[in-house]
Amino acid sequence: MAGRCVMRLAVIGDPIDHSRSPRIHVAAYRVLGLDWAYGRERLAADEVVGFVDGLGPDWRGLSVTAPLKEAAAAWASERDALVTRTGAANTLRVDLRAAWNTDVAGIVDAFAASGVGGVHRGAIVGGGATALSALCALAQMGADRVDAWLRTPTKGDRLAALGAELGVDVRVLGPDAAPLVGDAVVSTLPAAAQVTPALEGPRAILDADYASGSSRYEGVAPLVPGLAMLLHQALRQVRIFVHGDPEAPVEREDEVWAAMVAAA
The missing domain is CATH 3.40.50.10860 (Leucine Dehydrogenase, chain A, domain 1)
Incomplete structure (x- = not known):
């Protein structure tokens, strides 16, 4: 056989x-x-x-x-x-x-499961492929403005271009910028990144780094688990x-x- x-x-x-x-x-x-x-x-x-x-x-x-x-x-x-x-x-x-x-649907559904649906203003911490998906997710959730915090702001061109395509005003910020403002925040920073940007008034933060078992944002705002x-x-x-x-x-x-x- x-x-x-x-x-x-x-x-x-x-x-x-x-x-x-x-x-x-x-x-x-x-x-x-x-x-x-x-x-x-x-x-x-x-x-x-x-x-x-x-x-x-x-x-x-x-x-x-x-x-x-x-x-x-x-x-x-x-x-x-x-x-x-x-x-x-x-x-x-x-x-x-x-x-x-x-990934886009995963972000939207994770926020929804934590009681966060529509948003007006979003924020993204970090760049790369997941940040682009995060921008699409925040746009789907209704955000018309998104702050994007990047350790190297010159790498924010793709986020800005995608924002223009989505009808979202993307403001690219560097490490020394004023606190990020957003109803919903998506952090795409890897565990090895030894930085934590200042945030102002988020309703919830999704930390995509689930591997470490903890989050650099604990105590800042309600956390949406990366898991x-x-x-x-x-x-x-x-x-x-x-x-x-x-x-x-x-x-x-x-x-x-x-x-x-x-x-x-």
Whole structure:
């Protein structure tokens, strides 16, 4: 009898050892009765194309974390609207050569789960691919003005350009600027960054750095856990890996969600 073919998935990035994606995804597929394997691969950005192109027919998809999201977007032949807009993909269907950005929905849903819906003014701490997704999320939540705090303000051109496209007034600030003002704040700083900008009056702060187990913003304002963002974007990844559609619920989704939360 021929050997059984197990569908394979993985999360790629660098660093990658801290990622909780494997256990979150494995929990989801167990509930769905899918015999899928989910691992992790440490890659540099210039290794992404060669790695993905070398995967066999047993590979279903990849979750993508920093600093590989731009390279993942460039690999794909088909891109959803948010990948096209941000130039960043966190989800690949290898068999379809297609890319999605579920980070935006993950941010919006994480704020909503903490009781924060519409906002007028937002703020972003840090740059890079996740900051671009954060800007799209804040725009979806209704922000028409966003302060962006960058350690190197000259790297804020992409945020300003995306803001113009979204109809959001983006003000790029440097480390010595006055306190950031925003109803909702998204921090994309990695754990290694030894800085904490001054903030003025936020209703909530989403700290995307979940790996450290604590936040530099504790006591500043109510915290939206970065783990909540990870879970919400991962649920849409599960839908993509199963159906190819981030908005198409999987069977027994309430049970799938409960298992993912418990595994995180």
